[in-house]
Amino acid sequence: MAKFLSVSARAGVAKVLDPVGAWLVRHGISANTVTLVGTGAVVAGAAFLVTRGELLWGLVVITVSVFTDLLDGSMARTQGKPNRFGALLDSTMDRVADGAILGCLAYWLAVSGQPVSATACVISLVAAQTISYVKARAEGLGASCEVGVAERAERLIILGVGTLLWLFGVPYALAIALWILAAATVFTVGQRIWHVRGQLNGEAS
Ligand SMILES: CCCCCCCC/C=C\CCCCCCCC(=O)OC[C@H](COP(=O)(O)O[C@@H]1[C@H](O)[C@H](OP(=O)(O)O)[C@@H](O)[C@H](O)[C@H]1O)OC(=O)CCCCCCC/C=C\CCCCCCCC
Ligand SMILES: Nc1ccn([C@@H]2O[C@H](COP(=O)(O)O)[C@@H](O)[C@H]2O)c(=O)n1
Numbered sequence: 001m002a003k004f005l006s007v008s009a010r011a012g013v014a015k016v017l018d019p020v021g022a023w024l025v026r027h028g029i030s031a032n033t034v035t036l037v038g039t040g041a042v043v044a045g046a047a048f049l050v051t052r053g054e055l056l057w058g059l060v061v062i063t064v065s066v067f068t069d070l071l072d073g074s075m076a077r078t079q080g081k082p083n084r085f086g087a088l089l090d091s092t093m094d095r096v097a098d099g100a101i102l103g104c105l106a107y108w109l110a111v112s113g114q115p116v117s118a119t120a121c122v123i124s125l126v127a128a129q130t131i132s133y134v135k136a137r138a139e140g141l142g143a144s145c146e147v148g149v150a151e152r153a154e155r156l157i158i159l160g161v162g163t164l165l166w167l168f169g170v171p172y173a174l175a176i177a178l179w180i181l182a183a184a185t186v187f188t189v190g191q192r193i194w195h196v197r198g199q200l201n202g203e204a205s
């Protein structure tokens with residue numbers, strides 16, 4: 001799944017996004033601007049729509065906005081200057097966006113009387129941030145960490161499909177998706193720690 005998303009699906013999406021990115025570059029817009037504006041749009045969608053239970057419009061705004069995460073990298077490559085600060089900004093804004101989506105959804109679930117789903121959402125939030133942290137820390141220690149059943153694209157797709165099915169009236173679709181997400185994200189934390197353990201165990205710090 002990870003390979004399909006990061007290679008085939010990504011190549012398909014790039015055919016649409018690359019011309020958009022080239023057009024933005026020609027009009028003087030930078031990759032960093034797209035990173036920040038895209039994140040701002042996700043946060044606004046989560047804060048103003050998801051917290052009020054406007055899940056249809058929240059899903060539309062957030063889905064469109066998360067694709068700017070693929071657009072910024074395309075723009076940086078078009079300009080011939082993908083850079084390390086851009087990579088840091090991109091990854092940091094991913095954490096802000098993920099925190100806003102899951103935090104605002106957990107808030108709405110809690111205040112609308114769905115504490116069990118809210119719990120799954122909070123577990124997913126903490127585990128999702130930990131997944132990314134383990135990778136960043138591992139890479140800082142010189143290990144590779146390109147593993148996991150629930151990397152970011154998979155997490156967003158599970159949540160998006162669950163929300164969409166729930167909006168179409170499928171009972172418990174969102175609750176089930178959130179518990180699948182909670183289980184998959186916790187499992188991925190373990191997968192990543194295990195993978196890095198094999199590389200670093202026994203090495204002096
Ligand atoms: C209540 C409201 C809920 C709203 C839910 C939102 C729903 C969104 C629905 C669909 C989204 C589709 C996925 C879009 C992918 C967005 C971009 C993305 O996240 O790509 C991630 C990945 C690599 O990105 P980066 O290098 O920029 O980021 C890395 C990442 O953050 C790592 O995180 P980690 O995995 O470790 O947690 C960091 O560690 C790393 O530092 C950082 O660099 O991109 C890809 O792998 C390839 C992209 C795949 C393209 C997917 C195309 C999917 C096309 C169609 C999907 C249809 C799904 C239908 C959904 C229905 C809902 C409408
Ligand atoms: N503002 C930015 C954003 C990204 N980059 C570069 O793109 C890589 C990520 O590509 P995505 O398609 O996954 O967004 C990132 O590692 C940077 O090299 C950038 O330079 N500036």
Ligand SMILES: [Mg+2]
Pocket residue numbers: 068069070071072073090
């Ligand atoms: Mg990006």
Ligand SMILES: [Mg+2]
Pocket residue numbers: 069090091094
């Ligand atoms: Mg990103």
